[in-house]
Amino acid sequence: MTPRLARDVRRAGGGQAWFERQLQPQRIKDGPADRTAHWWPSLHRSPAELWQRQTSGVEGGYEVMDDYARWVLVRRILAKRQLLEVMTEFFENHLHVAAVGDPQFVHRVDYGNTIRKHALGRFDQLLLKTTTHPAMLIYLDAAESTKEHPNENLGRELLELHTLGAGNYDEKDVRDSARILTGYSVDYWESWRPVYNHDDHYRGKVRVRGFVDKNGKANGKGTTAAYLRYLARHKDTAQHLAYKLCVKFIHDDPPKALVRHLAQVYLQNDTAIVPVLRELVASASFKHAYAAKVRDPGEDVVATYRALGVRLKKPGPDGEVDGSALQALVWQADSVGIAPFAWGQPNGQPIDNESWSSPARLLASMRFHQGVAGGWADDATGYRQPEQWLPGRHPRFDEVVDHLAQQLLHQQASKRLLKACSVACDVKPYEAIDKDHPLVEWGFPRLLSTILDSPDHLSR
Template sequence: MSSLPQTMTRRTVMGGVAATGVAAALATGAPAAAAAAEPSPAALLPADPLLHLLRRATFGPSPASIAEIRRLGATAWLDRQLSPSAITDQVAEEVVARLPLARLSAAEIRSRVSAGTLKQYSWDPMWQLSWAAVARAIWSERQLLEVMADFWSNHLNVTCPHGDVWDSRIDYDTMIRQNALGTFAGLLKASARHPAMLTYLDNRFSTKAAPNENYGRELLELHTVGMTYTEADVQHAARLLTGLTVDNSTGKYRYDQAIHATGAVRVLAFQHSNTTAAGGEAAVLELLDYLAMHQATARRIVTKLCVRFVADEPPASLITTLIKVYLDNRTAIVPVLRALFTSAEFAAAVGAKTRTPFEDLAATVRTLGYGPAATGAKFLESLYWMTRDAGQAPLNWGPPNGYPDVAAAWASPSGLLVRWNFHLSIAAGWWPDTLVRPTNLPAGMVGALPATYGALITATAVRLLGIAPTAPQTAALAEFYGKTPTSPLKANDPVAGWMYPYLMGMLLNSPSFALR
């Protein structure tokens, strides 16, 4: 195809053929299939450091968050996000309140089972927790907390929904949130003594007679030091972890000294005599503190944070700096994040990250500025299924290692098509059809109708992407409507009515929006 058709029927547009051509044009900066040098990723994004911080420290800039960070400045905005308890979060809390099962403790779930109002092993609470994750990512004012809750939920993954954690997975999410901006040592110890983790990785069934190595291995390989251990380390860790279990009658964590394996253990450089079963839990906590402060753990945690917030291949200089911050602050997360976001390496990383599918969906609703439906939660289910179709339903990764966070893991034509489809569907209000959006989309996005097609395209791009399109990109988009950038724009033109969502969708399909 050498150029886009000059005239198009609604049926053709609905088919998406032209939209695909324009998206390709946006990627190259030239109409249709004309050859052109590929622009650098940084050139596809605004150079504004405030928008760069928003793209990384949130699930995507929204009109409200842009206004807030411009009013506060980067330092005050970051300080506010690092103290989330001081932030009023009315919209997200109201939406999550529509999902009453997503806030239940294990005891409350079991009480409902006893009362006959909830079936034993029901996944309904876990489904509601999954939908709540979508709501919080999109509408929470505590955006950095939500990003870090997602980060730790991947690092200390317990798949949701998952049959064995039917009564404890909700509380596990609560624990993650309570510790997301605390210390990693505190989070690790809370995770190690949580019924969901002990169940998911089989430690609740581990006894001195038959130690189970699953949790001991993942504790070392995934949660802390990485591939620096020996099989002997795993075996000793598994023996020491015996006794950390779950009370079958209550579903709560308990330490059972009767099943704890005593005897000296050595895990890496950690040694403990472990002479009495009564002291087994205290010995485990000593091991966890040791692992949290290990140099290899420090490197693993800060590297993953840098991959999340800076680049798929983060600068070694930044990793070295942050390792020292992590260790000097005894695994406290806030000092590490503050040092990361204020570093020269972070500032220089514009365009170095690509949004994952879940982030793409959340960013879509956020940049559009659409609000939650006035009532009900069906719209959350719809958004959740969109993320699942794209391969990244929140909390739903099956293996214990969590979702990948590099561009190569998500690069596929089918995945891109799913994203393009939900961009248009959400923007146009087709599905979900209950999100609160402007009655007049062009007016809601850019105000008074501009005089030309080019002006409308530019204004919409700046509104949604933060950056104006190049002249060839503007021409390609105008050509989609059979016009040129200088063509006069009339109020009754389709682009100012039913075809305006296609302009929004094509801009959201662009590489500029795909970058985090």
């Protein structure tokens, strides 16, 4: 939350009106965030060109994926379509394809764009697009699956992670799930285009948790589409998605009644996401969830840059970021806990509080906050000089802390925060502060970082 965003909410007519507008992102102009898509040329290269550049030593896949992570972080920092970014992040984690390792990176940018396109649409459509996407097929080995040797990775994760949830299927379901998906492949090492190999598609009756199909055609796309629609509309999928939404936005142990209600709304609205979000936000549990969830590393990075008002300069002509604040974004997130999309397992990075609440993570966030608060990046703009943060010419220290709390945390300073800042900076609460005070001359980064180290900033 920034003062500018608060003004936008007030102009919209309040939080509910602002939220309703966010549900229609196509109506929100977001030029500065949209233009960042053109900062890195390789994010627009074809899969074949990306692979050729890697094999010839021009540009590694990991470099392209680092740039993709940078683009996503910058977009989240700048975007006015905040809800779209939040839901894209949620589904890019729920339908996780790691942006590390070969060779799925050649399709990974398009995969993310596909999720963003459907993040506020219908889940059945999103599920079809992601399950059959080349990035997912490569990542979970389905692109090499054949009727003689069906690879069960995607068939299993589709059931356990993406739809029904753990414990809601058996091994027979996994085998037929894998058989249904045979035929989808990728033209490896050449064009990298998605292909459908009729000769590799398993033909014969399949049965998965109530879904039954003769599956007699060489082209099994119709069976796959019907199967994914069935899974998307299954009551267990509704329950699984509703639970994860509640864990992400409300509490690690959400109210069972709310989960059941959201699952019912999901089914009643043909898997549409927007009605579910409306009901989630309207719930009493959501209203009581303020500051109940710990920010993960990416959220910490985004929130910190937004709070401090730091603006990142466009990279060089060929997307070079060496030594820049843009380059730092990825390793800063990694230093706090994990870089975007770097989680190695297909279950996506954790969304519970405990995973991001260790002493090591807290110390890492403190180091990160100290560095950014110190304005270390010469090529970034928007850093305010200490005197620019002051509320007037001769404020008391407690007035400075309260002003900063409103600027950085969007709330008044608590007694606990004032005490922490007073101890950290060795300044008494009623001490007068002017431009020649040691706090302004050299101690201001410590004050800013103390506020950023508070539970109020580390939670959302």
